[in-house]
Amino acid sequence: MRNIVLTAIIIMGALYIFLIPPDPVGFKIFMKLIPMALIIIFAAMTPSLISHTYKRIIIAGLFICMIADGVIYWFMAGLITFFIGHLFYIFAFNSASRKHIPKWAASLLLLYGVGMAIWIAGSQFANGESILGVAILAYIAVILTMGWMAIRTQLKLAISGALLFIFSDSVLAIDRFVVDIPYRDAFVMVTYYAAQVFIAASIGSRVVKYSVNRNNLIR
Template identity: 85%
Template sequence: MRNIVLTAFIIMGAIYIFFIPPDPIGFKIFMKLIPMVLIIMFAAMTPPLVSQNYKRVIIAGLFVCMIADGVIYWFMAGLITFFIGHLFYIFAFTSASRKRVPIWAAIPLVFYGATMAIWIAGSQFAVGESILGVAIIAYIAVILTMGWMAIRTGLRLAITGALLFMFSDSVLAIDRFVVEIPFRDAFVMVTYYAAQVFIAASIGSRVVKYSVNRNNLIR
């Protein structure tokens, strides 16, 4: 059944990305939400190998992000709602965290955050949009924290999903505030839907812990 739902998601996601016109906007929003509904169903059907609490919080985050998909056409409303969605993911990843972020991952993450803050938020401060600039910095901070905590889980699916989410949001922000990116919608939505699927699938990731005798693995 999970495979059927996943196949339906791929089909509906492709239909939305490549075939749904921008108008009427109400129909476009409706079609945009269908893949997220299918992702939530996929997550609900996934056995929780991390923990039951992890599954509940991830599903809550997916639901909030689905709402954000609908209100993103009112930019600040979408930004705030996605911000809340990332908080759910942060809480979930924190509950599964069991390792430190290695230096080779920490440096690029910090560099990414600083670069995006200077480039994107700085462009808004330069034109007098101070409130929007502060909002962008806050959003960069929360998505950076989300990626950081995902890496701390050691769960490859969660890490992949978090990084894809960061990439998707970066493309969207650069296109909106700095320079137009060709095929932006396809880049943003393909990576965004993929990010959500990976995060949902991480519910079924197997957490590996070590007993006192590190030669014995407890799965």
């Protein structure tokens, strides 16, 4: 049954991305929300191999992001709602965290965050859009924290989802504030839906813990 839902996500996602016209806007938003609703169903159907708390928080984050998808046409409302969604993911990943993030990964995230802050937020400060610049800085901080916490879980699906989410939002921000990107919508939405599917699927990830004797695995 989960495979059927996953197939429906792919079909409806492709339908929205490649076939649904931009107008009327109301129908466009409705079709955009269907894949997210299916992803929530997929998450609910996924057996929790981490903890029930992790599953509940992830599903709550998916629901908040679905709301954000609907209000993103009012940019600041969408930005704030996605910000809240990332907080849920941060709490979920924190509940499954296992170790400190590797130094090389921390350095890459930090460098990327600083670069995006200077490039994206800096352009808004230069244009006198101080409030928007501060909002962008806050969003960069929360999404990179989400990626940071995902890496700490050592769950491949969670990490893949977080990094795809960062990529999707980066393409959207660059296109909106700096330079036009060809086929932006396809890049943004394919990676966005994939990110949410991976995060939802991470509910079923198997956590491996080690006993005192590391040769003995306790699953």
